[in-house]
Amino acid sequence: MSKIIKQLSIFVENKMGELSDITTLLASEHISIESINLSDASDFGILRLIVDDSQRAKEILEKNGFSSRFTDVFAVEIGDHVGSFNSVIKALAKQNINIEYTYTISNAEIGAFIFKVADIELENAIKTLEKAGIHLLCEI
Amino acid sequence: MWNKIEGAPRETIEETQLKRLKETLERVYELTSFYKEKFDELGIAPKDIKTLKDIAKLPFTKKQDLRNHYPFGLFCVPMSEVVRVHSSSGTTGKPTVVGYTQSDMDVWDEVMARVYTMAGATAEDVVHNAYGYGLFTGGLGFDSGAKKIGATTIPASSGFTDRQIMLMKDFNATILAATPSFALHMYETAKKSGSGYLKDFKLKSGVFGAEPTSDGLKEEVSRVWGIDYHEVYGLSEIIGPGVSSNCKHSKLLHVNEDHFYPEIVDYKTGKVLPDGERGELVITSLTKQALPIIRYRTGDITSLHRAPCACGRTLVRMESIVGRVDDMIIVNGVNVYPSQVEHVIANTEGVTLNYQIIADKKGHLDKIDILVEVSDEVLSDSVAEMEKIKKDIQHSLANNLYINANVKLVEPRTLERSMGKAVRVVDKRI
Secondary structure, three states: OOOOEEEEEEEEEOOOOHHHHHHHHHHHOOOOEEEEEEEEOOOEEEEEEEEOOHHHHHHHHHHOOOOEEEEEEEEEEOOOOOOHHHHHHHHHHHOOOOEEEEEEOOOOOOOEEEEEEOHHHHHHHHHHHHHOOOOEEOOO | OOOHHHHOOHHHHHHHHHHHHHHHHHHHHHHOHHHHHHHHHOOOOHHHOOOHHHHHHOOOEOHHHHHHOOOOOOOOOOHHHEEEEEEOOOOOOOOOEEEEEHHHHHHHHHHHHHHHHHOOOOOOOEEEEOOOOOOOHHHHHHHHHHHHOOOEEEOOOOOOHHHHHHHHHHOOOOEEEEOHHHHHHHHHHHHOOOHHHHOOOOOOEEEEEOOOOOHHHHHHHHHHHOOEEEEEEEEOOOOEEEEEEOOOOOOOEEEOOOOEEEEEEOOOOOOEOOOOOOEEEEEEEOOOOOOOOOOEEEEEEEOEEOOOOOOOOOOOEEOOOOEEOOOOEEEOOEEEOHHHHHHHHHHHHOOOOOEEEEEEEEOOEEEEEEEEEOOOOOOOOOHHHHHHHHHHHHHHHHHHHOOOEEEEEEOHHHOOOOOOOOOOEEEOOO
16 A cells, blocks of 8 residues: 555645634535644745545635645654654665655554655655564555 | 738838828817817817828827716717727726727728638637627627638637536637636636546637736647637727737737727827837727727837738737836836736746735835735745745846845735736835
């Protein structure tokens, strides 16, 4: 099963009520948000979502005037013990794979992190981690 | 070529123009107190106009003059001879109203037939007309011209995009008549049904106009639909669409100058400018019966070119409109046209993005903000990349237009597009 997860990246202006507009919109369409991360510059930000139906979420956002795109990421299970996060980072570093960003999955029952690397290194990153015996999630 | 006059020797065209100009002047002087008073004020009578160059002695007519005589005050025929009335939207105050006799309608059909012929259309073609039918001259203008050449017309009018796309496909339309922004909107809507869906259209060319359009936007429309882009210029005060359009050999638009006499003037001084120089387009109607118009200030900025065209037409050609006199803003002494800003954005990002220019004061200095809508095509997952887009646009504006603008990226729904005319400039200084 593919270990690639489709994350939705949405352009948001930095203004009052923007985030709640999006979450209200998705809630009203019964889209479940599995994970959320916001990265911001001075007057705008990129909202990164992992939802249960990303294709439909994208269509809903587009219809309501939001720009969005899919970004390929992967999710890594991280155990609750010292050094578990470090083992993932080390495995990637050894292969010179640069991590663009990472964030936790908010509602995972087990500890998990989302990782974004350059698209051309995605396959390599997944293989590297699997070889190192690290467990990647197929879906969230 | 639809009519051999389009390729006639210059002397023939100019003889026709002078004869028609004299007739027009006699009529307006006799039939309207408005023109008689204006001519008398300048000490000019129709008989003083002996050559085409003498036209520079005549007074200008402005949009406000038409408004002041709302609705029919400048008509030169009794209403029994008027067969059609059109009107412009009139965003400020009263709309401008124009009227047509049957012979005016025939001229309109004739010039629109030339437009379609230039776009390669014949009786074999199916024209999908997505210009709004109604008081706006677009819908009916593109309709009657298609009828004149014997093509099949689909009077789709505006709105109902999904349905329009289905009809365009099912009816095998070969020619699209639409505003460029609507043509793009149609593409974006069609794209949602998948790329296989887009393959089955039979379109080969399009006749586009009614709004200022940068080269970037034109190329995009041409590319996404895979069709030849033909631009059509016109305005209701003169006739509607059909004043000029371009053939496949060049981007310059052939002016139907046997009916509409063009001049370029310095918009501040009113002085006539030589060929090739940019200024305000001024048009005198040469055959209009219901509403002849003398030296009408179009407010559109362009230039005229007399070099011969490969298609064999000898009509003078005009550049695609580069801006509006009233849209042009001066920022810290630099002239800025919205179309230039659009061009810079398209060149920087590789796609045309919707934008709005906001001019304001900061202390004694002018400051300019440019809101640019982020489309899916330029959206990146990285904040740094998005910051780079913003900086790149700022740099190109500074390098190409010599303006220091603060570019602000906004969500797509922020600025209006394709529904009505987009507001390109907001000047808070006035």
